[in-house]
Amino acid sequence: MLKNHLKIAWRSLIKNKLQTSINLLGLTVGTVCCLVILVYVNAQFGYDQHHDDASSLYRIRTKIKTDNSSLDSDMAAASPPIAFAMKEDFPEVIDACRIVYFGEESSQLLRVSDSDDSYYVSRGYVADSTFFSFFKYPLLEGGNPKELLKAPNNVVLSSKLAQKLFGNTKALGKTLILGAGEQQQDITVTGVFKEGENKTHLQPNYVLSMASPGIGEFVRSVDNYATQNFVFSYLKVVPGANVAQLEKKLPEFLQAGGADDLAAIGFEKTLLLQAVKDIHLYSKGIDAQIDNVSNIEYLYAMLLLAFIIQLVACVNFVNLSTARASKRAKEIGVRKVIGAERGALIKQFLNESVLLSLFALVISIPLATFLIPGMNGLTGGNLAFADIWNLKILGLLTAIGVATGLIAGIYPALILSSIKPAKVIKGMVNINLGSGNLRKGLVVFQFVVSIGLVTAVLIITQQLKYAQSKDMGFDKENVIAIKLGTQEAQTRYTALRDELMALSRISEVAGTNNYPSARIMGDLGIHLPGQNP
Incomplete structure (x- = not known):
């Protein structure tokens, strides 16, 4: 029975190439985003677990x-x-x-x-x-x-x-x-x-x-x-x-x-x-860390984002499937006339959606692998290809693929399997596809989330541009910091400064113990004698 369902599902997907391609694209994009986020979040766990005691x-x-x-x-x-x-x-x-x-x-x-x-x-x-x-x-x-x-x-x-x-x-x-x-x-x-x-x-x-x-x-x-x-x-x-x-x-x-x-x-x-x-995940608000740490709250937010993106992909699948329900009305009517039960039809449509979801999963793995270097540049992480080809990640991804197929396919399966053969035979193509409010709600949800994510990206981008272009009080593009790392070099600073000032393309030279933004480990305040600290 399962083999027969898979054959029919495959033929249906091949027959409706345009709809299949659109659904596959939507599910693939969602799965790639979800996979990259999962790989990053998973890499943030397990720090300092390996030490003895x-x-x-x-x-x-x-x-x-x-x-x-x-x-x-x-x-x-x-x-x-x-x-x-x-x-x-x-x-x-x-x-x-x-x-x-x-x-x-x-x-x-x-x-x-x-x-x-x-x-x-x-x-x-x-x-x-x-x-x-x-x-x-x-x-x-x-x-x-x-x-x-x-x-x-x-x-x-x-x-x-x-x-x-x-x-x-x-x-x-x-x-x-x-x-x-x-x-x-x-x-x-x-x-x-x-x-x-x-x-x-x-x-x-x-x-x-x-x-x-x-x-x-x-x-x-x-x-x-x-x-x-x-x-x-x-x-x-x-x-x-x-x-x-x-x-x-x-x-x-x-x-x-x-x-x-x-x-x-x-x-x-x-x-x-x-x-x-x-230390790595629960150091929010703790300064002077010995190395970069993560934040468990950010990871939870990223997991929520991954869930929302995947959910939008599911909603897109539902909307397209229900919108094209009339195209499959004759098929469903004929199958019911020759004895197909509603339960068997539901299984058939779920098999189609799960199969499509698994295709998207297979495509998403090499795409996510290709995106790993960009993710490292964005997050400052050190993710490797092995982080994707991890049994835990692959197992979780498979479960997500099956769950996505079931979630995306259950509503269209219930609607399509409820079509009455008599109405199809009479040529009543305006089939009742269930609650119109639900479908409208799904469309609104899809647009709200998409617009919200795009808006958030635009706001963050503008904030970063503002921070990068903010006037720091000096032209940072034309300031070079040279480390004088030996005592001998430091004692010759005056001679070095004079030689540099003789160069026509250098306008000023100054020396300091620490350059602006350098980390200084200190806990002593400085104040004028006799005045309020």
Whole structure:
């Protein structure tokens, strides 16, 4: 029976080529949009699930508010001593790990000791020796993860950076030079990890031991609980520990260790704990993130958008099918006369719509694959073709295809199967196609959603154009920022400025510690002496 229904459905689709093409186009466009959105949303889940004891890992959040409300922030970092002080004070905390990272723009000069080639390398972390026991990265070179960052000047490289610096030779035990001038230090490679194997909010190019001179030494020396909130601090708690109860102890802990510091600076400070598994999707309103994060509310909105687009495609199918019902009146009348029951006709029409929906599904997969690079450019994501050829996505897409066929086909099937043979034989082509109000409502719904989506796109486009063309107070198209990354280069700034000013196509030269829009990790306000902060 099913084979017979499929044959009839196929012949019907081939016979009505124009209607089939229009329906197929509508369903394909809807399915492509739905698929691309599903792939993107699915890629945003599963972050930091792969770490050993992932459910026991938490990050310390810091809320700061001043008495005069000049500062009111919620940040993903904390003061340097807090994490290990919590380890000492609370039995629920097994271990702690701190990370110092100043953003993508804080690249450091790095070169192999026996080479003259130097590279500015971004995403360099300075971390405690517990980093690789907290967070799981496949090691290509190196031994015990707990020993990799134990000694001063130890560094662990990503496989891409190791390949860039050493080619195909082993990096383990090699010496690198970090920085230049008085800040220069020799560092030893103690390991190489494979990056990109799992989804995580921590994506370093290299990790330097916190025991090293420089920023690591500074972090270790700070004992102030109020300020210097630039250290990303993580805790590993006892499995099954009541984290909510632990949070309730933190105000007393903070007062015991930093009451004087807080009073001196005028801060009202609150410490909170956030599960590492929740960082990527549930960090709305939390500033100073170590890396880009998503927002679960946006993902829900995108899923709703995908549903609406697919629903519009279904409504389009319904409208076209019911509008052409009279074309199939004779077929239905003849089939009923020779004994076809209404249930069999409903199955037949549903088979047609499901078959058409599955065709649209098959076509949408290569089209969505072609659109992946554009989606990455639009969202800043890193989707790959493998994200589409995912069993979970393909299974869900198949279910959507079948559901779309059933939803799109059920109303036309009920209407078409209700046609009376006697009316067809008498030539009454003005067949009652059911509630006119329902069909009109579907048309109105289709136009309202379409106009709404087009309007939203136009508004967003205009907002982006406004933001890009807004007067920033300077001609940003003609300003170039040049990083002087070594102490030697910085001491020669005056000579460099004079040489640049001698060029006819340069009108002005200025030097600054940070260029406009650069990320600055700071929590101290600036005010005139004796005046209101």
